[in-house]
Amino acid sequence: SQQGEEDPQALSIQEGENATMNCSYKTSINNLQWYRQNSGRGLVHLILIRSNEREKHSGRLRVTLDTSKKSSSLLITASRAADTASYFCATELNTGNQFYFGTGTSLTVIP
Amino acid sequence: DVKVTQSSRYLVKRTGEKVFLECVQDMDHENMFWYRQDPGLGLRLIYFSYDVKMKEKGDIPEGYSVSREKKERFSLILESASTNQTSMYLCASRGRATIYEQYFGPGTRLTVT
Numbered sequence: 001s002q003q004g005e006e007d008p009q010a011l012s013i014q015e016g017e018n019a020t021m022n023c024s025y026k027t028s029i030n031n032l033q034w035y036r037q038n039s040g041r042g043l044v045h046l047i048l049i050r051s052n053e054r055e056k057h058s059g060r061l062r063v064t065l066d067t068s069k070k071s072s073s074l075l076i077t078a079s080r081a082a083d084t085a086s087y088f089c090a091t092e093l094n095t096g097n098q099f100y101f102g103t104g105t106s107l108t109v110i111p
Numbered sequence: 112d113v114k115v116t117q118s119s120r121y122l123v124k125r126t127g128e129k130v131f132l133e134c135v136q137d138m139d140h141e142n143m144f145w146y147r148q149d150p151g152l153g154l155r156l157i158y159f160s161y162d163v164k165m166k167e168k169g170d171i172p173e174g175y176s177v178s179r180e181k182k183e184r185f186s187l188i189l190e191s192a193s194t195n196q197t198s199m200y201l202c203a204s205r206g207r208a209t210i211y212e213q214y215f216g217p218g219t220r221l222t223v224t
Contacts, residue, residue, distance in 0.1 A: 035215075043154075045213065048210070088153065090154075
């Protein structure tokens with residue numbers, strides 16, 4: 001299966017600390033996307049990184065992509081209680097239009 | 112803002128019933144998707160559609176069918192609901208280009224008893 005794997009499965013940090021979560025996948029991709037899901041809700045897109053990009057920033061988010069290792073990381077800096085959510089990576093293959101989601105990292109930010 | 116709506120937030124059905132889950136998007140997106148989400152398994156693609164009347168099977172299409180008669184609407188049909196179809200169902204849409212992200216609806220939590 002192409003399904004991505006996030007690591008760790010769960011992460012608990014204090015407000016103000018940085019949170020790092022990782023995603024690994026198996027086959028060549030067109031792009032990789034990170035999504036956030038608040039409890040019982042739909043997913044919200046955070047950031048997209050293309051296969052020819054190595055790093056991307058958006059506000060407090062920093063995403064890296066290493067296609068040689070088939071892995072990506074999401075860094076959330078200066079975390080806030082409102083960042084408490086599950087985070088998923090999704091890979092889109094070169095064939096397009098099929099996304100493979102990982103099982104997610106559950107982040108808890110303690111005020 | 113893109114809006115993806117799903118017909119119900121919560122649904123309880125009996126085994127053997129025919130179930131319709133409706134999804135509507137308001138951004139003229141070509142692509143629409145149905146996923147189910149289960150604890151420990153993440154999101155799994157059931158079906159997707161890249162145009163009106165077009166559909167493609169995802170990873171777990173068994174027990175499901177879909178319908179896309181209009182561009183803005185993508186329906187998921189459980190022909191004969193079973194207890195193992197109890198899950199959270201998420202609809203998403205996306206524009207044509209692969210640089211675009213998916214926009215998700217709020218989800219429908221379906222319980223089959």
